[in-house]
Amino acid sequence: MKETPDLYGAYPRLDEVQLAELRSLGERRTTSSGEVLQQAGESPDEFIVVLDGAVAMVQDLAQQERVVAVHGPNRFLGEVGMLTGQALFLTAVAQEPGEVLAVPLDQLKDLVPRDPRLADLILRAFLIRRSLQLTLGAGFAIIGSRFSSETRRLREFAARNRLPHHWIDLETDAEAERMLRELGIERDETPVVIWRGEVLRNPDNERLAAAVGLRRTTPVQSVCDLIVVGAGPAGLAAAVYGASEGLATVVLDSVATGGQAGTSSRIENYLGFPAGISGAELADLAEIQARRFGAELTVPATAVALGERDGHHLVVLEDEARISGRAVLIASGVRYRKLDVPGLDAVTSASVYYAATELEANLCRRDPVVIVGGGNSAGQAAVFLAQHAATVLLVVRSNELGQDMSQYLADRIERNDGIQVQPHSEVREVHGDRALEEVVVEDSKTGERHVEPAKALFVFIGGLPHVRWLGDQILLDDRGFVLTGNQLAGERQLLETSRPGVFAVGDVRSGSVKRVAAAVGDGALAVRMVHEHLGQHR
Template sequence: MKETPDLYGAYPRLEEYQLAELTPLGERRTTSAGDVLQPAGEPSDEFIVVLDGTVAVVQDTAEQERVVAVHGPHRFLGEIGMLTGQQLFLSAVAQEPGEVLAVPLDQLRDLVPRDPRLADLILRAFLIRRSLQLTLGAGFAIVGSRFSADTRRLREFAARNRLPHHWIDLENDAEAERLLRELGLGRDETPVVIWRGQVLRNPDNEQLAAAVGLRRTTPVRSACDLIVVGAGPAGLAAAVYGASEGLATVVLDSVATGGQAGTSSRIENYLGFPAGISGAELADLAEIQARRFGAELTVPATAVALEERDGHHVVQLANEARISSRAVLIASGVRYRKLELPGLDAVTSASVYYAATELEANLCRNDPVVVVGGGNSAGQAAVFLAQHAAQVVLVVRSNELGQDMSRYLADRIEQTDGIAVLAHSELRAAHGDRVLEEVVVEDLKTGQRHVEAANALFVFIGSLPHVRWLGDQIVLDDRGFVLTGSQLPGKRQLLETSRTGVFAAGDVRSGSVRRVAAAVGDGALAVRMVHEHLGHSR
């Protein structure tokens, strides 16, 4: 069987010097045809290099095995989930007698700082392979209706966590009815998740995460130095700096790593990435970095309360677990504001979105779409969707595009074919029978209204802080954002809240600058202040 071509750097060969560095760290093993070297549905703790023969990467489907890629000598197996402890979604099977080198992941992690070129090669390949798996629809199946809120919840959770999966649509896929009959299920029992012979009936996010081996759903530590609530850029930065500087650090997030930045198709103004970087890739790299330093990341894990006991801070989770720490960082971010519009409720499940990722783009491919909002999130969404949709209409309330949006992004939109900008405008109604068909747009200057065809609506109209879990424990401003430092009476550190030892960083903080770089800076600075607090409180 021939090797798969090296698509976009997904299947590179190791150079002789790199193989020589790895060889003393691992074990050489002979293989026979049919040997399963990495089974799907299980995590792997070994980095495997093919020395002789060929190894196929195989997807198990309901009907047969599908060969996704074939590796020959000097190629390596695996993808990004190996580095975060996830289950593998594809199996690796020897196609003929040969030999492999198996290197424990711990040994590989020790080598990475000494050979950045090797680390870059492996990380790039792993990230691209995960992207290819997402495109292929490898992994588990979600069977459900496009009009079901729970189906959408499961699909969005899988997409936000970059979990390979495919959706079997009850309305449009003939396979759906056959599957349900074989499983003895009715349509009213959907959505269901099918993975490795297991059938989950309408699982919640934690049940799905546990079934596919996403991550632990309960933190191992019950006590630590620092709890970070929120795994967006601020929380991930705090995890990296906290763990690397010796703090026992636990990071919690109710949905996925990356926060709102994780839903961005391309971040172009972040320092050090002249070609830009996707939010998902940035989140994956930051998570790997934080784990390498010893931070414990737990997703999904929903914080529901903050308490103080015996001089320590206690965060309670939705599953009733409690974690105690000497310091807490509130980095729970914001949520996009929901759009209130006549007729919108009838089409929300099937047609209204608050993120623009590959998932949403595939749902509205070759359809007309409308994007509402004048900030960077709306602008990035419009540029990205223009590559997939038949037409993109950007509805902006302000008089000009650059008023609330970065200039480079406004220029990009003006230069992109397929994007029509409607300035000083607002939506007034949505029309459609279960699926959006059109929206009514009003010009705020003239009062005139007209109809725009739309099968999908993307909403980015401002944000609300995610602070409900704090109750009345922390002082907030009149918009619900967390007050810190000089915004409060008395002498406090810059990012310290109204409670000593509790800090805030990123978009949830009152007066924050809504940029990824600013959030990362907040997270790093917060760790410095945590050190000062812990030094004073000993």
């Protein structure tokens, strides 16, 4: 079978120096034709290099199998899930007799600080392969209607966690009904997830995560040093710095790593990435880094209460698990603010979005879209969607585009012929039967209204702090954000809340700067303060 070309650096070939280094860590094995080297749905404990022969990466589509890639000599198997403890989404099958080198994953991880060049090569290939799998729809299948809120929940959860999958739409896919009949599934039982021959009927996020190997049982049984609630940039930074400095660190998030930044198509003003970096890739890199230092990340894991037990802080989870810690870091961020206009509820499931990723772009390809908002999130969405949509209308409440948006984004939007900007305006109504058809935009200066065609509405109008889980344990400002430091009476550390030993970072903190770099700085600084707190109370 012909070897797959090295697409975008996804299938690099190891040189002799790199092979020699890996040979010193692993063992050589002969392989036979048809032998399964890695099984989809399992978490491998070995890094495999092909020395001789060919190995195919196969996707199981239930009805048939599809070869996604073929590795020849000096290429290696695997993708980014191997570094984060996820299950594999493709099966590796030897196509002919050959030989492979099997290196224990623990040995490979120990190699990282000794050979950064090899580590960078493997990591880059793993990240690109995951992106290719997402594009190809390799992984599990979701069957459901585009008008179903439950279908959308599953698709968004899979997209936010960068889980390879493909969606079969009951409304447009001619094969969907036939597949349901063959599987013995009634239409009212959808959405369903099909993975490795198993049918999950409308699973909740936790069940889906467990089925595909994303979520593991909350590991902490004793008291840890630091509990981080929220895995956005601030929480991930705290995880990296906390774990690397010897703190037993646990990170929890109810949806996915990356937070709101994880939904950004391209962050171009983050230090050290002159070509920009997607929020998803930044989140993947940060997660791998945190895990390498020993931080334990559990997703999804929803915190529902903050309490106290035996003199320690206690975080209670939705599944009734309880985690005790000597310090807690509130990094739970904000939830998207919803647009309140007539007609929105009827079209929300099919046409209203609060993120602009490849998932949303594919849904509105070659359609007219409307974006509401004047900040960086709205600007990044406009630039990204202009590459996919027929037209993009950006509705901005302020008088000037650059008033709340970074200047580089404002300049780029003004130069883009595919983006029309409507300043000092607001969306007043939306029209459509189940799916969006048009929006009514009002000029706030003249009061004039006009109707714009739209198949999708993207809303970026700020966020509300996610603090309900805190109850009355922490003092908040009049907008619901967490008060810290000199905003409170008495002597406290800069990021410390009204409860000693509990700190707040990122967007959830009152007065925070809503930028990724600022959130990362918060997370790093908070760890220094955690050390000081633990030192005083040890």
